Amino acid sequence: xxxxxxxxxxxxxxxxxxxxxxxxxxxxxxxxxxxxxxxxxxxxxxxxxxxxxxxxxxxxxxxxxxxxxxxxxxxxxxxxxxxxxxxxxxxxxxxxxxxxxxxxxxxxxxxxxxxxxxxxxxxxxxxxxxxxxxxxxxxxxxxxxxxxxxxxxxxxxxxxxxxxxxxxxxxxxxxxxxxxxxxxxxxxxxxxxxxxxxxxxxxxxxxxxxxxxxxxxxxxxxxxxxxxxxxxxxxxxxxxxxxxxxxxxxxxxxxxxxxxxxxxxxxxxxxxxxxxxxxxxxxxxxxxxxxxxxxxxxxxxxxxxxxxxxxxxxxxxxxxxxxxxxxxxxxxxxxxxxxxxxxxxxxxxxxxxxxxxxxxxxxxxxxxxxxxxxxxxxxxxxxxxxxxxxxxxxxxxxxxxxxxxxxxxxxxxxxxxxxxxxxxxxxxxxxxxxxxxxxxxxxxxxxxxxxxxxxxxxxxxxxxxxxxxxxxxxxxxxxxxxxxxxxxxxxxxxxxxxxxxxxxxxxxxxxxxxxxxxxxxxxxxxxxxxxxxxxxxxxxxxxxxxxxxxxxxxxxxxxxxxxxxxxxxxxxxxxxxxxxxxxxxxxxxxxxxxxxxxxxxxxxxxxxxxxxxxxxxxxxxxxxxxxxxxxxxxxxxxxxxxxxxxxxxxxxxxxxxxxxxxxxxxxxxxxxxxxxxxxxxxxxxxxxxxxxxxxxxxxxxxxxxxxxxxxxxxxxxxxxxxxxxxxxxxxxxxxxxxxxxxxxxxxxxxxxxxxxxxxxxxxxxxxxxxxxxxxxxxxxxxxxxxxxxxxxxxxxxxxxxxxxxxxxxxxxxxxxxxxxxxxxxxxxxxxxxxxxxxxxxxxxxxxxxxxxxxxx
Amino acid sequence: xxxxxxxxxxxxxxxxxxxxxxxxxxxxxxxxxxxxxxxxxxxxxxxxxxxxxxxxxxxxxxxxxxxxx
Numbered sequence: 045x046x047x048x049x050x051x052x053x054x055x056x057x058x059x060x061x062x063x064x065x066x067x068x069x070x071x072x073x074x075x076x077x078x079x080x081x082x083x084x085x086x087x088x089x090x091x092x093x094x095x096x097x098x099x100x101x102x103x104x105x106x107x108x109x110x111x112x113x114x115x116x117x118x119x120x121x122x123x124x125x126x127x128x129x130x131x132x133x134x135x136x137x138x139x140x141x142x143x144x145x146x147x148x149x150x151x152x153x154x155x156x157x158x159x160x161x162x163x164x165x166x167x168x169x170x171x172x173x174x175x176x177x178x179x180x181x182x183x184x185x186x187x188x189x190x191x192x193x194x195x196x197x198x199x200x201x202x203x204x205x206x207x208x209x210x211x212x213x214x215x216x217x218x219x220x221x222x223x224x225x226x227x228x229x230x231x232x233x234x235x236x237x238x239x240x241x242x243x244x245x246x247x248x249x250x251x252x253x254x255x256x257x258x259x260x261x262x263x264x265x266x267x268x269x270x271x272x273x274x275x276x277x278x279x280x281x282x283x284x285x286x287x288x289x290x291x292x293x294x295x296x297x298x299x300x301x302x303x304x305x306x307x308x309x310x311x312x313x314x315x316x317x318x319x320x321x322x323x324x325x326x327x328x329x330x331x332x333x334x335x336x337x338x339x340x341x342x343x344x345x346x347x348x349x350x351x352x353x354x355x356x357x358x359x360x361x362x363x364x365x366x367x368x369x370x371x372x373x374x375x376x377x378x379x380x381x382x383x384x385x386x387x388x389x390x391x392x393x394x395x396x397x398x399x400x401x402x403x404x405x406x407x408x409x410x411x412x413x414x415x416x417x418x419x420x421x422x423x424x425x426x427x428x429x430x431x432x433x434x435x436x437x438x439x440x441x442x443x444x445x446x447x448x449x450x451x452x453x454x455x456x457x458x459x460x461x462x463x464x465x466x467x468x469x470x471x472x473x474x475x476x477x478x479x480x481x482x483x484x485x486x487x488x489x490x491x492x493x494x495x496x497x498x499x500x501x502x503x504x505x506x507x508x509x510x511x512x513x514x515x516x517x518x519x520x521x522x523x524x525x526x527x528x529x530x531x532x533x534x535x536x537x538x539x540x541x542x543x544x545x546x547x548x549x550x551x552x553x554x555x556x557x558x559x560x561x562x563x564x565x566x567x568x569x570x571x572x573x574x575x576x577x578x579x580x581x582x583x584x585x586x587x588x589x590x591x592x593x594x595x596x597x598x599x600x601x602x603x604x605x606x607x608x609x610x611x612x613x614x615x616x617x618x619x620x621x622x623x624x625x626x627x628x629x630x631x632x633x634x635x636x637x638x639x640x641x642x643x644x645x646x647x648x649x650x651x652x653x654x655x656x657x658x659x660x661x662x663x664x665x666x667x668x669x670x671x672x673x674x675x676x677x678x679x680x681x682x683x684x685x686x687x688x689x690x691x692x693x694x695x696x697x698x699x700x701x702x703x704x705x706x707x708x709x710x711x712x713x714x715x716x717x718x719x720x721x722x723x724x725x726x727x728x729x730x731x732x733x734x735x736x737x738x739x740x741x742x743x744x745x746x747x748x749x750x751x752x753x754x755x756x757x758x759x760x761x762x763x764x765x766x767x768x769x770x771x772x773x774x775x776x777x778x779x780x781x782x783x784x785x786x787x788x789x790x791x792x793x794x795x796x797x798x799x800x801x802x803x804x805x806x807x808x809x810x811x812x813x814x815x816x817x818x819x820x821x822x823x824x825x826x827x828x829x830x831x832x833x834x835x836x837x838x839x840x841x842x843x844x845x846x847x848x849x850x851x852x853x854x855x856x857x858x859x860x861x862x863x864x865x866x867x868x869x870x871x872x873x874x875x876x877x878x879x880x881x882x883x884x885x886x887x888x889x890x891x892x893x894x895x896x897x898x899x900x
Numbered sequence: 901x902x903x904x905x906x907x908x909x910x911x912x913x914x915x916x917x918x919x920x921x922x923x924x925x926x927x928x929x930x931x932x933x934x935x936x937x938x939x940x941x942x943x944x945x946x947x948x949x950x951x952x953x954x955x956x957x958x959x960x961x962x963x964x965x966x967x968x969x
Contacts, residue, residue: 051941051944051946054937054940054941055954057933057937058934058937058938058954058955058958059958061931061933061934061937062934062955062958062959062962063958063961063962063965064962065962065965065966072965076958076961079957079961080954080957080958083950083953083954083957084946084947084950084951084954086950103926106926107925107926110927116925119925120922120925123918123921123922123925124922126918127915127918127919127922130911130914130915130918131911132908132911132912132915133915133939133943134943135942135943138942138948139919139939139942139948140922141948141949142938142942142948142949142951142952143919143922143923143926143928144926145948145949145952145953146923146926146928146930146952146955146956147923147926147927147928
């Protein structure tokens with residue numbers, strides 16, 4: 045030893061100070077120094093731990109034991125921290141260890157360091173009362189000092205079947221707790237059943253209760269190995285969801301805690317004392333250090349925890365994302381505070397990725413969910429469809445006025461998916477991924493909020509607003525599982541702002557209301573002057589076969605009609621969307637059948653006014669346009685009947701009764717059409733419009749609500765104007781009757797026109813005859829056109845159509861009276877004003893009755 | 901530099917004081933001088949537990965001597 049020379053003076057001084065007698069006794073001093081040197085060179089205390097923290101802990105524990113109040117321990121901590129600040133000493137822990145070992149050697153009564161103080165049983169100091177027969181048979185030197193357990197174990201040792209020493213079992217059990225097979229107890233890996241296998245040993249036996257205990261303990265080890273395997277597997281594999289990753293992380297933290305416990309327990313293992321029992325230190329060990337039973341107590345809490353973890357792990361294999369959160373959440377409703385606390389903690393951790401996704405979705409409308417864990421799922425087919433609103437590039441819709449529209453038949457079918465499809469199908473709600481603590485109503489709200497934001501951002505190109513709002517929302521704190529009330533508040537707030545904004549964007553930026561009213565005015569002929577102009581300008585050409593019509597003519601006429609009516613005051617953005625075109629026609633159809641007006645909308649308005657709605661508008665236009673046509677025809681006819689035929693230039697007094705009859709029929713027809721029109725315009729369109737506008741002004745709900753409102757509006761219009769009945773298969777019965785009536789009116793008009801023409805010629809003929817009688821030559825006589833011959837041929841159809849019409853209206857009224865819709869029934873009442881048709885019916889019935897009665 | 905030297909001495913003194921206080925807390929019954937010697941020995945690389953054993957041995961020896969006397 046090189047330092048031995050420098051050591052001796054130091055040792056000498058120690059000897060002097062500790063053994064004062066040696067100061068005068070040279071040989072004694074030398075002897076002591078030599079002895080000391082011997083001790084120092086021996087191998088005492090080679091196994092010291094270099095960890096100062098651990099050392100400090102054990103010192104503190106020691107201090108706590110001597111003075112339970114803790115003041116000394118506190119003081120020690122204080123001193124230690126001060127010592128650590130000093131830089132003079134290089135081996136601080138050694139110094140402390142020195143002090144500690146010196147101190148512990150002085151605390152003889154409780155010198156060992158008990159980690160498990162509360163578990164220390166009262167020391168078995170009680171001497172055994174009377175020597176038993178067993179004791180007598182033994183060959184122990186001090187039988188009275190042995191406890192009965194010791195006697196028993198010695199007996200067993202002697203009988204050749206000693207129990208396996210507990211420290212060996214303990215070591216194996218600690219291995220088992222880490223999922224490792226021990227020397228005496230193995231985890232059998234065969235046939236997956238995870239059984240424990242006790243290695244047969246002829247030298248030792250393991251008693252049944254101990255086996256049971258080990259079985260109990262090894263459950264934790266088994267669960268541990270499952271959890272550990274899961275964590276490892278997930279760590280290795282790719283494509284693991286974020287929620288699962290966070291679960292794994294949490295499990296890993298828990299496992300680390302578990303490792304710590306195992307390490308502490310291991311340090312409490314009784315030192316392997318090969319020399320056998322009986323010594324004082326062994327007894328002390330047994331009192332304070334680990335036994336299987338103590339291990340059981342220590343591990344007990346972990347058993348529960350491991351079970352929970354293993355359940356979570358099992359669940360994670362089957363479910364994913366939100367469903368996993370759900371699964372964990374289902375364990376929070378537990379009466380056991382331990383389980384509740386554990387799951388709450390777990391959920392707090394596990395739901396973090398969920399909440400970060402939620403935050404992004406709720407405040408910026410972005411779905412960042414690479415592993416499909418969120419309860420909002422994106423339709424991959426629509427993911428790329430983010431159509432560009434062309435005007436957004438220039439920021440002004442009006443600049444587009446010159447651009448031509450892409451005609452629908454040139455559209456790529458993929459681009460035809462309007463805003464509605466995107467709105468409805470791009471994001472889907474995944475019920476099973478929705479965490480239960482959110483609740484379905486809120487889930488829907490969240491979906492709608494995110495959708496709105498996404499829509500504002502991509503379809504309405506208003507991302508600035510979204511970004512600003514996102515920034516603002518970031519100050520409001522984060523979403524957490526533990527703060528459900530706050531979560532609900534922020535969801536509500538986000539929902540209302542997003543919906544509000546969506547309404548603002550639609551109504552103010554995209555002028556939804558303008559478009560809707562334009563649709564009402566043009567497609568549903570709300571602008572009467574415009575419709576009149578259009579029908580007057582188009583009327584003659586529409587009577588021609590459809591194939592003689594040209595679109596440019598139609599559009600030009602439309603332009604004229606707009607210019608010459610009040611419609612010219614509408615904003616140009618509305619007018620440029622209006623277009624006239626022909627539907628696809630087949631042979632034999634005339635212009636009236638195929639002409640249609642069209643109103644074109646572009647994204648994002650087409651989310652509300654979507655193509656399906658457009659079809660309905662076209663249908664309505666068709667019907668109303670027909671009605672208008674009838675009205676026009678009737679008013680022209682009435683001019684003939686009331687003005688021309690009445691005596692201005694037709695001087696045929698003998699035909700006056702026929703004309704009178706015709707006027708009566710015509711008045712009936714006019715009444716019919718006027719009532720129908722009034723019903724459509726006033727009772728259906730205006731009333732529904734009022735409801736819609738009220739809704740839009742209220743600005744409540746989201747885009748879905750807006751869509752719904754528009755859909756109900758439109759459905760109501762279609763249902764009432766087309767007089768549809770809800771009976772399956774007979775929806776259009778009444779409608780067909782009305783159309784039939786229209787046809788009859790037109791036929792009547794034709795017949796009347798013929799009759800009028802005939803009357804004109806007849807009148808001319810009579811004038812000619814008069815002139816002839818007076819001796820004026822007026823041309824060759826037309827002998828064929830005699831009044832008597834032609835009159836019945838001409839009057840017959842007029843009469844026929846007149847009575848046909850009357851009958852048909854009668855059946856229509858009857859049908860309307862039983863119509864399920866109240867408004868339609870009311871139309872029946874108006875058509876049947878003062879019970880005209882009912883009276884007629886009754887009169888006929890009475891007549892029939894009279895006829896049947898008279899022959900008798 | 902003398903000032904540095906004096907600093908070092910002062911801090912060594914402080915360290916010793918702390919250790920002494922600790923030893924008092926732990927009831928080691930060491931006086932300050934012995935403690936200084938021991939700390940110096942530990943710093944020079946002596947195993948602390950062995951040193952503790954030495955101290956105990958010497959104490960025992962002393963007790964025996966006193967008892968004999």
